[in-house]
Amino acid sequence: MGTPVIELRQVRRDYAVGEAVVHALRGVDLRIEQGEMVAIMGTSGSGKSTLMNTLGCLDRPSSGTYRLDGVEVQGLDDDARADLRNQKLGFVFQGFNLLPRTTALENVLLPMLYDRRGRFSDPHARALRALERVGLGERTHHVPSELSGGQQQRVAIARALVTDPALLLADEPTGNLDTHTTVEVMALFQELNAQGITIVIVTHEDEVAVYCKRAITLRDGLIERDVAVQGRRAAEDLGAWDRTGHRPQVDHLPEGRPPGEPS
Amino acid sequence: MKPTHLVGLALHSIRRNVGRSILTMLGVVIGVASVVVMVAIGMGAQAEIQARIDNLGTNMIIVTPGTSSRGGVSGGAGSMNRLTVDDAELLRREGQLLSAVTPVIFTRTRILQGGMNWFTTIYGVDTTYEQIRTWPVDSGRWFTAEELRSNRKVCLLGATVAGNLFPEGDPVGQSVRLRDVPFTVVGVLKAKGQTPEGSDQDDVILAPYTTVQTRLSGRQFIAQILASTWGKDDVPAAMEEVKVLMRESHDLSRGEDDDFEVKDQSQLGEAARGTTQVMTMLLSAIASVSLVVGGIGIMNIMLVSVTERTREIGIRRALGARRGDVLAQFLVESVVLSGLGGLVGAVLGVVITAVVGQVTGWATAVTTSSLALALAFSGGVGVFFGWYPARRAAALDVIDALRYQ
Numbered sequence: 194m195g196t197p198v199i200e201l202r203q204v205r206r207d208y209a210v211g212e213a214v215v216h217a218l219r220g221v222d223l224r225i226e227q228g229e230m231v232a233i234m235g236t237s238g239s240g241k242s243t244l245m246n247t248l249g250c251l252d253r254p255s256s257g258t259y260r261l262d263g264v265e266v267q268g269l270d271d272d273a274r275a276d277l278r279n280q281k282l283g284f285v286f287q288g289f290n291l292l293p294r295t296t297a298l299e300n301v302l303l304p305m306l307y308d309r310r311g312r313f314s315d316p317h318a319r320a321l322r323a324l325e326r327v328g329l330g331e332r333t334h335h336v337p338s339e340l341s342g343g344q345q346q347r348v349a350i351a352r353a354l355v356t357d358p359a360l361l362l363a364d365e366p367t368g369n370l371d372t373h374t375t376v377e378v379m380a381l382f383q384e385l386n387a388q389g390i391t392i393v394i395v396t397h398e399d400e401v402a403v404y405c406k407r408a409i410t411l412r413d414g415l416i417e418r419d420v421a422v423q424g425r426r427a428a429e430d431l432g433a434w435d436r437t438g439h440r441p442q443v444d445h446l447p448e449g450r451p452p453g454e455p456s
Numbered sequence: 457m458k459p460t461h462l463v464g465l466a467l468h469s470i471r472r473n474v475g476r477s478i479l480t481m482l483g484v485v486i487g488v489a490s491v492v493v494m495v496a497i498g499m500g501a502q503a504e505i506q507a508r509i510d511n512l513g514t515n516m517i518i519v520t521p522g523t524s525s526r527g528g529v530s531g532g533a534g535s536m537n538r539l540t541v542d543d544a545e546l547l548r549r550e551g552q553l554l555s556a557v558t559p560v561i562f563t564r565t566r567i568l569q570g571g572m573n574w575f576t577t578i579y580g581v582d583t584t585y586e587q588i589r590t591w592p593v594d595s596g597r598w599f600t601a602e603e604l605r606s607n608r609k610v611c612l613l614g615a616t617v618a619g620n621l622f623p624e625g626d627p628v629g630q631s632v633r634l635r636d637v638p639f640t641v642v643g644v645l646k647a648k649g650q651t652p653e654g655s656d657q658d659d660v661i662l663a664p665y666t667t668v669q670t671r672l673s674g675r676q677f678i679a680q681i682l683a684s685t686w687g688k689d690d691v692p693a694a695m696e697e698v699k700v701l702m703r704e705s706h707d708l709s710r711g712e713d714d715d716f717e718v719k720d721q722s723q724l725g726e727a728a729r730g731t732t733q734v735m736t737m738l739l740s741a742i743a744s745v746s747l748v749v750g751g752i753g754i755m756n757i758m759l760v761s762v763t764e765r766t767r768e769i770g771i772r773r774a775l776g777a778r779r780g781d782v783l784a785q786f787l788v789e790s791v792v793l794s795g796l797g798g799l800v801g802a803v804l805g806v807v808i809t810a811v812v813g814q815v816t817g818w819a820t821a822v823t824t825s826s827l828a829l830a831l832a833f834s835g836g837v838g839v840f841f842g843w844y845p846a847r848r849a850a851a852l853d854v855i856d857a858l859r860y861q
Contacts, residue, residue: 251774251854272778279776290771290858294472306457307776352775 204257235411283353287365343374483750484797492805498736500819558582580668596628596643758845770857790842798834
């Protein structure tokens with residue numbers, strides 16, 4: 194295999210909370226290759242948000258090394274990390290995080306406005322293509338409030354894709370969606386992954402993990418389990434249980450904690 | 457981000473909150489408008505004073521009698537009057553830098569015409585007075601050098617005198633009586649208006665100084681000598697020349713004080729000019745206060761806007777915006793906001809100035825420099841008062857901003 198997309202070595206992250214020090218990550222080793230689709234799971238307080246912020250170059254590890262697509266991240270200053278996010282990463286958030294009163298097209302154009310390398314000769318056409326790719330070619334001039342939750346998340350995915358990132362990083366992407374829309378969005382992720390895009394989804398829902406190829410569970414700042422998903426579900430099949438009202442069982446993740454446990 | 461993007465972004469954000477943006481701009485609009493109006497009124501007043509000073513005559517030098525001071529007791533201006541027509545003659549003959557010279561004799565008297573009478577000042581002058589004071593006739597003609605030489609009883613009426621003695625009808629060719637001496641009116645002078653000090657220049661009668669001296673005043677000494685120079689730049693040198701010639705004419709030895717004074721116009725109306733300058737500055741300063749208040753309004757709204765848009769800032773930062781990009785975005789927004797306010801304010805200021813000028817009849821002068829200054833100032837207000845909110849926006853932590861509800 195070539196350069197891994199993500200390579201973490203003994204990554205630690207400590208926070209000072211008042212007098213106390215919280216060890217959010219206690220030495221995480223992680224390698225994610227090109228083309229993977231990984232779920233990062235864990236309860237609140239497991240360190241998964243910190244890991245997500247670290248992977249997203251929003252936060253810096255206290256110690257250890259992080260390479261994103263071959264680039265050393267831990268030594269970079271604030272501006273360099275902003276540029277790296279722009280070049281290498283596509284973010285999809287739980288709350289969609291689209292700019293309000295701004296059309297779908299303008300939202301998708303946004304990351305290209307901050308491009309400093311002149312990578313995109315025709316941002317407008319690119320943005321339109323990205324919207325078509327997520328099935329929203331018809332709604333380019335709608336503002337978020339005119340779109341359904343699923344459609345808003347598709348706009349967010351289009352925005353994450355438009356710069357051809359090395360990694361698509363999704364933080365609870367289905368947290369605000371109903372079951373039906375969850376399936377739709379996960380089907381889209383699978384489709385994009387099939388096209389070769391590396392995807393990392395941070396979630397506390399087992400039913401999201403079953404669409405991924407690999408599931409990593411964090412507990413108390415360490416990787417507790419790192420398994421290939423057995424009997425991975427294809428989103429198309431899941432349309433069936435949606436109609437019958439049948440909830441999927443994550444029987445292959447026996448030690449997975451129930452979601453929503455207080456930290 | 458490109459500057460055009462930043463401006464587009466600012467306009468987009470201003471449009472998103474039209475009502476609030478307009479209210480925010482209002483402070484700057486009023487500030488800039490009042491600065492433009494106040495400066496226009498002040499500049500108008502200054503221009504009017506300058507016009508009145510120029511109106512007194514061009515490149516003019518005034519020689520007046522000096523003061524006597526014996527044993528430390530000053531006799532006051534004119535207490536040692538030794539100015540004579542001969543002095544004026546000498547200046548005319550010898551003054552290289554002087555283009556024209558006239559003696560001036562004043563005498564106040566009552567003028568009678570038919571049943572009317574009027575109390576005024578008679579100036580005995582040379583024909584060159586027309587050129588020195590730039591004072592042509594409105595009707596009739598100036599008296600001639602021949603009339604001057606032969607002590608003819610002719611006179612020119614100032615516009616005020618003519619209007620009072622001849623409410624209707626043409627005074628030219630009519631006879632008036634000055635101290636029982638009949639004079640023929642040969643012309644009526646063009647109206648000149650007031651001096652910077654506010655006295656009516658048209659309340660006057662001009663007559664040949666020869667006639668005034670022999671028929672009316674009978675005095676040997678004259679009140680002043682007026683001279684004009686060839687060009688404006690000659691005035692300082694000409695004043696020196698006049699001093700030298702006057703000392704020669706009065707036979708003053710080295711060490712003796714001048715018994716005359718030489719002044720030019722720059723000293724005239726200085727007080728009035730100074731007053732309006734101070735007034736203009738004062739008015740502009742007061743108007744600037746409203747501009748500053750407008751700026752504080754912008755800062756206030758920008759701070760609110762930064763808080764409201766914390767999440768947007770987080771999103772932009774996550775997508776690759778540097779702190780500098782966020783700083784630029786909010787700074788440009790506040791500059792565009794106050795700049796638009798400045799533009800509207802400048803237009804409003806011009807309109808208000810025109811209305812004030814119409815209603816009050818004051819002279820006003822909206823200069824491009826005052827407009828440019830007001831606009832630059834409003835832009836500066838945008839930068840100054842936008843800096844702090846923009847810094848706050850740029851300093852936000854990405855993770856906190858993304859989580860902000």
